Amino acid sequence: MSASPPLPISDQEQDLVQAARGHDMAAFERLVRRYEARVYRLAVHITGNEPDAEDVLQETFLKAYTHLDQFQGQSRFYTWLARIAINEALMRLRKRRGQPEVSLDEEIEAGEATLPRHVQDWRPNPEQLYAESELNRILRGSIASLPLHYRTVFQLRDIDELSTEETAELMGISMPAVKSRLLRARLQLRNKLARYFASRRMVKP
Amino acid sequence: MNCSELLQNLNAYLDDELSPSLKGAAQTHLSACRSCSVVVNTCHSTIQVYRHQYHQLPAFLHRKVMDNVNRRTRPLVR
Numbered sequence A: 001m002s003a004s005p006p007l008p009i010s011d012q013e014q015d016l017v018q019a020a021r022g023h024d025m026a027a028f029e030r031l032v033r034r035y036e037a038r039v040y041r042l043a044v045h046i047t048g049n050e051p052d053a054e055d056v057l058q059e060t061f062l063k064a065y066t067h068l069d070q071f072q073g074q075s076r077f078y079t080w081l082a083r084i085a086i087n088e089a090l091m092r093l094r095k096r097r098g099q100p101e102v103s104l105d106e107e108i109e110a111g112e113a114t115l116p117r118h119v120q121d122w123r124p125n126p127e128q129l130y131a132e133s134e135l136n137r138i139l140r141g142s143i144a145s146l147p148l149h150y151r152t153v154f155q156l157r158d159i160d161e162l163s164t165e166e167t168a169e170l171m172g173i174s175m176p177a178v179k180s181r182l183l184r185a186r187l188q189l190r191n192k193l194a195r196y197f198a199s200r201r202m203v204k205p
Numbered sequence B: 001m002n003c004s005e006l007l008q009n010l011n012a013y014l015d016d017e018l019s020p021s022l023k024g025a026a027q028t029h030l031s032a033c034r035s036c037s038v039v040v041n042t043c044h045s046t047i048q049v050y051r052h053q054y055h056q057l058p059a060f061l062h063r064k065v066m067d068n069v070n071r072r073t074r075p076l077v078r
């Protein structure tokens, strides 16, 4: 018998999940604290607005609590939460836009990858930037303006640092599709941010 | 490696998933091509600024989450 691969979930986390299944609210609250900010950030980026993101946040943890039995420990706990959160976000987008066809597997439209040559170089400056609510607003607005299937891939791959495989599995698309959407998302987002950073003189000399 | 080959390999370069020989070719091109190196740098900056975006959940939102779970999973008491 060969040794089974290590589970992607830590023992400590597995213990918390186990305790929460037994209705230990303190254990569940520790799981919430560990992941709530990430879930909320994902929800803001996918829905594009705070009221919907708040709803998504609340529903995600409610569903997580009531469906903890379905978490098998085969994926990371955050990946499991992110799947719930994305489904909740898609439901709200459908309601808001009256678009029943909002889905993550729509075809990528053919076309250019948007690569203007005249973007100025810039680098983030942590001290100045990260507490700036204006920057947060720009970042949220920029990602929210990408097509749904681009911003979801960028969120999962680049922000949440899921693997290509995890992202493909979660979104129900192929790995090549993840890669091509990620490239377009990166290039489009970079163009949007370059406009902002260039105008703010955060340009590298 | 030319500009369009660099673009084809941009994701893998950013994610450091290129083979040593392709990575070397990309670096040679980047050291000579200003426009491609700006593309790489600004893509990298974009990812970094999102990844390190300040985020912390306000305390009132945390309470809402917990209240919601408690309220909606509490057994009904007559």
Ligand SMILES: [Zn+2]
Residues within 6 Å of the ligand: B002, B003, B006, B029, B033, B035, B036, B037
């Ligand atoms: Zn070039």
